[in-house]
Amino acid sequence: MRILAFGDSFVLGAGDPDHLGWIGRALAGRREVTLYNLGVRRETSADIAGRWPAEAQPRLVDHEPMRLVFSFGCNDCNLEGGAVRVPAAKSLLNARAMLTEGARLCPVLMVGPPPAAEADVAIRAEALNEHLKVLCARLQVPFIDVFRPLAADGLWTREAAEWDGAHPGAAGYQRMADLVAAHPAWRAFTAPS
């Protein structure tokens, strides 16, 4: 199986001293899974929507099961020049386009955004997380919600505050990986076919 993961710095695992991120950690021990980590720092849903088809193309093959993971949202909710980088309605349009086009190629799964450290960003990200969940239900794309468990737990945001304000360390990424790996949707999505 080959998994292509498109998203932002959280997918990439920025700040993880082990260079794994939550997705590398969620796939620990699965050596038969080829992971293409295509997270890019600072990218919004618009950036990812513009980039993913070209980067998927050389990585897709016919002779092995393929999977597409999308995870984004926090950067959409950040401010730039006083305005939200991507308004929620546009984030949802971008998500719908990616999930719909992705599902034509292979099974698709979405992981919602983790909590942000700044209060105003966190409020917008939490709302976007809920909207993305509803969108995914409508599109019949499995959605894994990590926002509330990570926010309630506090480890993620505490590690982020101690580092660069946004990215946790090994323990925070592991906590998110554990949430994802234990989710029935992830287990079905990554089950050997």
Added chain:
Amino acid sequence: MRILAFGDSFVLGAGDPDHLGWIGRALAGRREVTLYNLGVRRETSADIAGRWPAEAQPRLVDHEPMRLVFSFGCNDCNLEGGAVRVPAAKSLLNARAMLTEGARLCPVLMVGPPPAAEADVAIRAEALNEHLKVLCARLQVPFIDVFRPLAADGLWTREAAEWDGAHPGAAGYQRMADLVAAHPAWRAFTAPS
């Protein structure tokens, strides 16, 4: 610092149960380093030459030191329909183009190919490794030779033979990572500026 690593399945770390590959392992503990692993399975120097500028573009930033790593060669030496996939002369032209264009953007380093399991591929890969070393010396690009140490050691090829014939496991990738991480060229290349 941000490191963009372009190459093949060995850069990607295919078969590594920890999803790190040699480059993730060589950067263990360096959480201030953002690693973009842009290895793609089965790709030759021609494939990478065609893809790397577009994939580098969204990952390059001005506000942090950038580094480019290239590592390829084994797939060039494989046979396809009775012919070598990329003849050595063409491999060297591709390498020269990538290293020259890359060096215009930021410091560049090349890591030579690891040993191949099949005898005829290994002979061609060893010759290509030598040619790439000479090219890099001419271009004043640091080159790290892992071919002979990994071949002499035997762990890499033994693990590969036990798995899919090409890719080692955790120990083989760690051995290559140790060779790279201990090399003065790597230490200078990844030193905090």
